[in-house]
Amino acid sequence: DVKVTQSSRYLVKRTGEKVFLECVQDMDHENMFWYRQDPGLGLRLIYFSYDVKMKEKGDIPEGYSVSREKKERFSLILESASTNQTSMYLCASDTPGGGYGYTFGSGTRLTVV
Amino acid sequence: GDSVTQMEGPVTLSEEAFLTINCTYTATGYPSLFWYVQYPGEGLQLLLKATKADDKGSNKGFEATYRKETTSFHLEKGSVQVSDSAVYFCALRGFQAGTALIFGKGTTLSVSS
Numbered sequence: 385d386v387k388v389t390q391s392s393r394y395l396v397k398r399t400g401e402k403v404f405l406e407c408v409q410d411m412d413h414e415n416m417f418w419y420r421q422d423p424g425l426g427l428r429l430i431y432f433s434y435d436v437k438m439k440e441k442g443d444i445p446e447g448y449s450v451s452r453e454k455k456e457r458f459s460l461i462l463e464s465a466s467t468n469q470t471s472m473y474l475c476a477s478d479t480p481g482g483g484y485g486y487t488f489g490s491g492t493r494l495t496v497v
Numbered sequence: 498g499d500s501v502t503q504m505e506g507p508v509t510l511s512e513e514a515f516l517t518i519n520c521t522y523t524a525t526g527y528p529s530l531f532w533y534v535q536y537p538g539e540g541l542q543l544l545l546k547a548t549k550a551d552d553k554g555s556n557k558g559f560e561a562t563y564r565k566e567t568t569s570f571h572l573e574k575g576s577v578q579v580s581d582s583a584v585y586f587c588a589l590r591g592f593q594a595g596t597a598l599i600f601g602k603g604t605t606l607s608v609s610s
Binding site for chain 2: 388417419424425426427429432442474476485486487488489490491
């Protein structure tokens with residue numbers, strides 16, 4: 385089975401800090417995605433990547449950036465964390481074609497104080 | 498643009514009751530449709546999928562049929578269990594290459610014994 389591993393389950397950071405959320409998948413998937421999940425809003429796409437060093441903005445990229453230097457790793461960066469970025473962050477990966485859906489990580493619950 | 502609308506919860510049922518969670522979509526062409534489930538404290542897991550009209554996806558007693566004429570993909574289960582308590586997300590992926598999953602806002606199901 386594909387595994388998608390997010391480095392932290394829980395994080396607490398201070399306002400203004402630079403925050404790195406790491407995601408690693410072990411099945412050579414080309415596609416990787418970052419979503420945030422908030423009550424009543426469902427999942428919203430932040431960024432995605434179809435290949436190393438490639439990235440595409442999703443629906444809510446403001447305040448975030450990403451890095452994909454290696455195929456298996458996709459990092460989400462909060463340049464200057466703010467309290468409105470307190471959320472559950474979910475990473476996912478899949479293969480081109482899309483018919484099989486995503487494999488998700490367990491999520492990182494980030495609290496910005 | 499493409500979108501997914503699913504019924505708002507929470508849905509509260511007794512064990513062995515019949516479950517329906519409604520999902521409708523708006524999309525051009527022929528998207529693939531998915532149901533994901535999120536158990537407390539976990540990431541999302543693929544529950545079932547359908548990739549073309551009239552396909553029926555099924556898994557763990559859950560079923561959903563891709564209805565092109567009504568643009569719907571309702572989730573059903575004949576007899577729910579306490580262990581089915583979770584959040585359920587309907588999602589679609591457009592037929593064009595390079596698209597990401599679009600999720601509904603999620604429906605919380607609570608089953609009591």
